[in-house]
Amino acid sequence: MIEIVTRRRVLTGTLALSVGGLTTWPARAQSLPGIDMQNKVVRVGAFAPVTGPVPFYAMINHATDAYFKDLNERGGIKGWKVQYTIRDDGYDPAQSLAATRRLVEDDNVFALVASNGTATNIAIIPYARSKGLPVIAPSGGSPKIIAEDNMFPLLPDYALSAASSARYAIETLKKDKIALIWQNDELGRRAKLGLETYLKSRSLSVVSDASFDVAMTDLSAQVQRVATSGAQVVLLFGANSHLASALRAASRISWKGEWFAPFFVADPTTYELTGNLLDGTHFSSWLLPVDSDRPSIAAYRVAIKKYYPNDKQGVFGLNGWSAGALFALAFEKLLDSGKPVTRENMIEVMNSLRGVQAGAANQIAFEKGDHRGTRSEAMIRAEGGKFVLVQDFSPYPDAVFKAAAPAAR
Amino acid sequence: MLPVLWQGMVTGCLYALGALGLVMIFKSSGMVNFAHGALAGLGAFMVYALHAGEAQWSWSAAVLAALASALVIAALTYGAIAPLLKRSDTTATIGTLGVGLIAQGLILWNFGSNIVRLDLPLPPFRFELLGMNVTAYDLAVMAATVLVVAFLFLLIDHTRLGITFRAASTDPFAAQVCGLSITRVHLFSWMVSSVLGVIAALLIVPTTFLSSTTVTTFMLQAFAAAVIGGFDSLPGSVIGGILVGVACNLFSFYVAPELLNAFLLAFMLASLSLFPGGILSKRMGSRV
Numbered sequence: 001m002i003e004i005v006t007r008r009r010v011l012t013g014t015l016a017l018s019v020g021g022l023t024t025w026p027a028r029a030q031s032l033p034g035i036d037m038q039n040k041v042v043r044v045g046a047f048a049p050v051t052g053p054v055p056f057y058a059m060i061n062h063a064t065d066a067y068f069k070d071l072n073e074r075g076g077i078k079g080w081k082v083q084y085t086i087r088d089d090g091y092d093p094a095q096s097l098a099a100t101r102r103l104v105e106d107d108n109v110f111a112l113v114a115s116n117g118t119a120t121n122i123a124i125i126p127y128a129r130s131k132g133l134p135v136i137a138p139s140g141g142s143p144k145i146i147a148e149d150n151m152f153p154l155l156p157d158y159a160l161s162a163a164s165s166a167r168y169a170i171e172t173l174k175k176d177k178i179a180l181i182w183q184n185d186e187l188g189r190r191a192k193l194g195l196e197t198y199l200k201s202r203s204l205s206v207v208s209d210a211s212f213d214v215a216m217t218d219l220s221a222q223v224q225r226v227a228t229s230g231a232q233v234v235l236l237f238g239a240n241s242h243l244a245s246a247l248r249a250a251s252r253i254s255w256k257g258e259w260f261a262p263f264f265v266a267d268p269t270t271y272e273l274t275g276n277l278l279d280g281t282h283f284s285s286w287l288l289p290v291d292s293d294r295p296s297i298a299a300y301r302v303a304i305k306k307y308y309p310n311d312k313q314g315v316f317g318l319n320g321w322s323a324g325a326l327f328a329l330a331f332e333k334l335l336d337s338g339k340p341v342t343r344e345n346m347i348e349v350m351n352s353l354r355g356v357q358a359g360a361a362n363q364i365a366f367e368k369g370d371h372r373g374t375r376s377e378a379m380i381r382a383e384g385g386k387f388v389l390v391q392d393f394s395p396y397p398d399a400v401f402k403a404a405a406p407a408a409r
Numbered sequence: 410m411l412p413v414l415w416q417g418m419v420t421g422c423l424y425a426l427g428a429l430g431l432v433m434i435f436k437s438s439g440m441v442n443f444a445h446g447a448l449a450g451l452g453a454f455m456v457y458a459l460h461a462g463e464a465q466w467s468w469s470a471a472v473l474a475a476l477a478s479a480l481v482i483a484a485l486t487y488g489a490i491a492p493l494l495k496r497s498d499t500t501a502t503i504g505t506l507g508v509g510l511i512a513q514g515l516i517l518w519n520f521g522s523n524i525v526r527l528d529l530p531l532p533p534f535r536f537e538l539l540g541m542n543v544t545a546y547d548l549a550v551m552a553a554t555v556l557v558v559a560f561l562f563l564l565i566d567h568t569r570l571g572i573t574f575r576a577a578s579t580d581p582f583a584a585q586v587c588g589l590s591i592t593r594v595h596l597f598s599w600m601v602s603s604v605l606g607v608i609a610a611l612l613i614v615p616t617t618f619l620s621s622t623t624v625t626t627f628m629l630q631a632f633a634a635a636v637i638g639g640f641d642s643l644p645g646s647v648i649g650g651i652l653v654g655v656a657c658n659l660f661s662f663y664v665a666p667e668l669l670n671a672f673l674l675a676f677m678l679a680s681l682s683l684f685p686g687g688i689l690s691k692r693m694g695s696r697v
Contacts, residue, residue: 211667217617221661241524253542273526
């Protein structure tokens with residue numbers, strides 16, 4: 001069940017509520033938020049950039065919706081159906097807050113699932129906190145989100161991904177001359193911090209590093225710089241277009257070495273940009289590859305084809321699918337506990353999750369005070385147009401995991 | 410050092426090709442065309458749609474169609490800008506910002522905000538010379554720059570239209586008094602500039618990939634090249650392009666790539682202090 005809410009529907013709905021609400025108010029006031037006990041329906045929602053500069057990010061929420069549709073068709077969560085409402089925020093943090101208010105106050109949602117974006121999720125923090133609203137798997141990565149008691153992100157801290165990549169390069173590939181090309185924002189800075197901390201813990205250091213602005217489209221100079229430093233391995237923390245540009249530049253100067261990139265680049269769209277230059281690139285990833293034969297990922301491929309045939313299957317979709325799966329398993333645990341189906345109890349259940357598997361994600365854990373849901377990553381390699389798992393999930397390097405622990409709010 | 414210089418030369422040729430298009434319009438009408446990058450990007454997207462999209466045209470047919478469309482778009486754009494140009498160069502320059510936004514909007518409307526790949530049909534050929542890796546792409550960029558410069562030289566120095574262009578760019582009033590059509594000269598420069606833009610975009614995108622903003626972003630460096638070379642000098646824009654390409658590559662390699670934009674600005678200021686009108690400017694005293 002999905003609803004994409006437009007302005008006209010909001011006006012009609014408001015009118016209907018103002019007439020009908022007079023009679024239904026007393027009954028509703030006594031009910032639990034987002035829960036229809038009689039019909040066994042739980043209402044959840046998310047804001048997403050259905051319009052605006054990045055409409056393709058909405059693929060995350062399409063996949064979450066596909067997960068719930070598929071789940072409902074298979075009987076739901078112990079007979080409970082999930083009703084998922086997506087409200088458009090145009091990727092504008094001010095609108096995200098307005099959309100969240102409507103989701104909570106008009107649509108009466110129990111929780112947010114896969115609310116989309118980093119700045120947008122940060123914008124709703126005070127409101128979500130005041131309502132005690134569980135925010136399950138917001139698709140944004142920031143220490144501010146991790147620090148919230150009611151927010152349970154899955155996206156990893158890139159400091160930890162960089163450390164995992166370096167560990168694989170040193171221990172498996174036996175190469176310890178590591179360079180970094182990093183986007184000069186929070187993403188790249190965290191990767192730099194993680195790489196430096198990890199290498200220091202092994203008495204090594206970064207052989208060279210070069211940063212770039214997110215708007216830069218040609219990384220030839222950065223590649224030349226790290227290539228002449230004697231680096232055997234380059235970690236590139238940026239978008240797929242940046243990796244594609246760097247691989248092109250490396251090919252032009254015939255530099256041969258190992259490349260590592262963050263999980264979200266391990267997507268079929270990257271192959272469309274790079275062609276076979278991508279072969280051999282490694283990705284430290286909290287998600288299994290989209291080509292994996294794990295039943296939950298095979299189910300994702302079938303469901304997306306059925307419900308959103310125009311969406312490309314890839315990392316965005318797997319992210320949303322895993323968010324839906326995380327909500328479903330936590331809600332099931334809440335039902336099993338026999339406790340009232342309240343937001344407070346849902347947060348308590350979320351804080352008790354240890355080493356669970358959800359969709360394409362593994363070994364997810366949350367505990368009070370540390371909401372870093374992802375605590376281990378697998379290693380994926382691009383080979384012949386596909387993404388192949390070359391090393392199973394292993395916990396993040398301890399030195400960096402401890403150093404990057406969230407500060408108490 | 411040599412490989413860094415070589416890569417800088419190749420990038421510089423790309424800047425030069427972009428700068429040539431800007432200078433053509435400035436020389437004829439005294440205005441800066443800020444829509445140059447977006448219009449060139451639109452042309453590249455046209456090639457992408459016809460060649461890599463459902464139409465599956467051959468690369469050369471797609472390029473010819475894009476160039477023909479670029480000529481039509483140039484004529485239409487000039488038609489929209491001409492009334493503004495009669496008021497003032499500045500008004501027309503601001504008008505081109507609007508045209509650029511429309512072109513960018515058209516790209517977003519048709520192709521979305523995705524980044525796509527558009528390669529040149531080149532063989533995977535490469536060789537090593539004095540420690541430099543020379544690829545087919547590098548040679549193609551160099552060859553295209555030489556051919557474009559030679560073509561412009563022949564066109565401007567040895568054709569009737571070219572002579573009219575030179576007369577109008579040297580002294581528009583005298584040219585008009587002599588009965589030359591300024592509108593024709595403007596239209597000619599817009600069309601040549603448009604073709605140059607598409608050629609530059611097709612050579613740029615194998616390195617930068619193609620999105621609604623990549624060509625426009627790249628053209629900012631081309632703008633710097635034009636300023637340094639002398640905004641009213643075609644040979645100057647080539648020299649400026651190569652200088653900017655080499656200097657930026659050396660700076661990124663030896664100093665800090667993250668300070669590249671600041672360096673470019675400082676480089677422009679230093680160049681203009683030494684050569685107030687640009688390296689090869691003919692209109693001394695007029696700064697851009």
